[in-house]
Amino acid sequence: MRKILTLSAGLMAIGMASPVLAQEAAEVADPSANVAYIFNTLLFLIGGFLVMWMAAGFAMLEAGLVRSKNVSMQCLKNIGLYSLAGIMFWVTGYNLMYTDVTSWIGSFGPYGMQAVGEADVDTGYSVASDWFFQMVFCATTASIVSGTIAERVKFWPFMIFVAILTGFLYPITGSWEWGTGWLDQRGFSDFAGSTLVHSVGGWAALAGALIIGPRLGRYVNGKITVMPGSNIPLATLGTFILWLGWFGFNGASQLAMGTVGDVSDVSKIFVNTNMAAAGGVVTAIVLTQILYKKIDVTMALNGALAGLVSITAEPLTPSVPASILIGSVGGLIVVFAVPLLDKLKIDDVVGAIPVHLLAGIWGTLIVAWNTQSEVDGVTLTVAQQLGVQALGVVAIGAFTFVLSAIVWTILKFTIGVRPSEEDERLGMDITEVGVEAYPEFAKG
DSSP states (O other): OHHHHHHHHHHHHHHHTGGGHHHHHHHHHOHHHHHHHHHHHHHHHHHHHHHHHHHHHHHHHHHHHSOGGGHHHHHHHHHHHHHHHHHHIIIIIHHHHHSSOOSSOOOOSOOOOOOTTOOOGGGSSOHHHHHHHHHHHHHHHHHHHHHHTTTSSOHHHHHHHHHHIIIIIHHHHHHHHTTSOHHHHTTOOOSSOIIIIIIHHHHHHHHHHHHHOOOTTSEETTEEOOOOOSOHHHHHHHHHHHHHHHHHHHHGGGOOOSSHHHHHHHHHHHHHHHHHHHHHHHHHHHHHHHHHSSOOHHHHHHHHHHHHHHHHTOOSSSOHHHHHHHHHHHHHHHHHHHHHHHHTTOOOSSOHIIIIIIHHHHHHHTHHHHOOOEETTEEOOHHHHHHHHHHHHHHHHHHHHHHHHHHHHHHHHTTOSSOOHHHHHHOHIIIIIOOOSSTTTOOO
8 A cells, every 4th residue: 555655646746747857857867966955955944944933032032121111012123123134135135145246245136036846956955945044144133233222212213224234234244255255255254143143233233222322211320220121031931042043043054964074064063052052151150140149140141142152153163162162251241241331321221232242253253263264275374364353353343333323323313213202211012012012010
């Protein structure tokens, strides 16, 4: 019976495949290429939906760390930014980042989807799977901005900024390295985006925080007013979701799963990614116990994320002890940078600037310790690699920060960015969204 079913399925498959017999013939001619194509594409798709799930992680983290009166707004912003990022990356982002890239920029125009039943085996993967995987990275960049400037930015100005960030700013700097642009030609290395994703989002968030200003009542008469989050269990869930999604973020950035060596490398990336996060958590727990005599759970959560960001620039080549150390420094950065920002009166609601910007810079620079690129047939020295890593950090940071500041300033003095003081005190859920997350409790 099983043989009959198998034969019937095979005949049905042949009949259904008749419109693309030429492609079928190509597949038979090189079965090893077909296998690699299938597994490479699966890696992109599985990694892509794991990174997409990080959107839920950001939404839950932010919903837990803002006050009850602004939870619905953060949920709305996160589903809105993910959707808009996808549209903008299709409209022009992907081609700016990857198509016909010279040394500085790609080409304008929408992404062209492959035809039904079409597969260019020579690429080694489905181009649609590649687009999807790259798109969710783009959306991650915008999520970073959302958390920093939460609770005092109106919805539509924020979405306009997201459209510019995801359609233009992020793809242009991405093309400099991942699109084989000028930084890549100099040997800059950023495996999965400590700088190209996380620091870009961090620079855009910093520009917004400086121009928009802190929340009402946050800094009064030289004192810092504590504004506790609404739901620590929700923020913890968001952190675990992000941790899970990071395996796709880093693991699928291997960009290949068609050989035994590639699969082995993906597995090692998973281990190093996990251990860096663990190092960040333990460091944050120990340091807050020593410094404050009590353990700060929000620091532990951000310690995990900082560890993940730190290892993202090179999650393959470090040993496990090195990965733990890299992640631990990320946790240390969070513990010391969060209060420093408050001293500077930079209001970062969720701690995204220490986590994504500062830990992203650290992760990018430490690449030189483990990896040296080859340029024109010559392997860079550690000092040369460190120099080109620093060049990338400065160039991408300056471009993103300056242009983000210009966009935020234009929005501020045209349509306005902040709600009125009365609306901000009442909360964005009531005044702009119209749906309260916690209608029984959202009074403070």
